Amino acid sequence: METAMGHDGVEFERAIEVLEEQTSVLWRRERTTSHALAKNVHPAMEPAAYGILTLLQREGSLRATDIAQSIGVGKPSVSRQLGALEGLGLVTRRLDPLDARSQRVLLTPLGEQQLAAAQSGRRTAFTALMRSWDPEDVEVLGSLIARLNLTYTKDTW
Template identity: 85%
Template sequence: MEAAADRDATEFDHAIEVLEEQTSVLWRRERTTSHALAKNVHPEMEPAAYGILTLLQREGSLRATDIATSIGVGKPSVSRQLAGLERLGLVSRQLDPSDARSQRVLLTARGRQQLAAAQAGRRTAFTTLMRSWDPEDVETLGLLIARLNSTYKKDTW
């Protein structure tokens, strides 16, 4: 019984090593992709701002503090990114109807259009890249990545 537990622990440790290595490669590639996607949205947009746009696309309008909390960065960083996105005409601010002391940030029509175009390009690239995969494998990968992402919401580091 103890030998089986040791073998299971060793197999789990090896699986974690493989996962760490492969996610490192994936995240490096994703950083490169995010840089390119940001430039597809607008040539002057900073790569870090892409995540803000996708968050606004998903959530609608948010306060800057909520954006900072959602993406895990400080409010000064978000404020700087928002100022740049506003300057590029991709986001705008409006008074918060529930609290006139604060503002909500939302995508402009131009921001929605340019983000959607960049995302369509990304989907086309994924389709080309994964055309040889079985559709069930693609779906399983998506589900497992979603599970990994939900686990990160619980992280303590």
């Protein structure tokens, strides 16, 4: 009978231990990078807001409730972040054309410009970091991280 640990439970368990350890290191480093990127977008921007900006960049415009659901935090937290981002001139709110009772949030031209500049810096850093890797390995790593992200749910724990 095959268990959830796979064909060889000991090997799978060890692989999971390595994965947990290495993702923990990666997430700590990414958190540090996100703090720096947020400051590159705007010196007064909170690091947690960076994810909201990238979400808006990808999706175009969203309601605050959709943002909260997408990033896995409560609507009050998102509302506070959106207020701060709006005050910095990075996002704006517009009436939802499909539902006049709600608003959609979108990046301002300044928000788009500042976010693109920060992302360009991040790509430059990744290029320098990964320069010694084979392009195929970088592609495989990106694909595997994308696969991991697709399997993640906020209900995992």
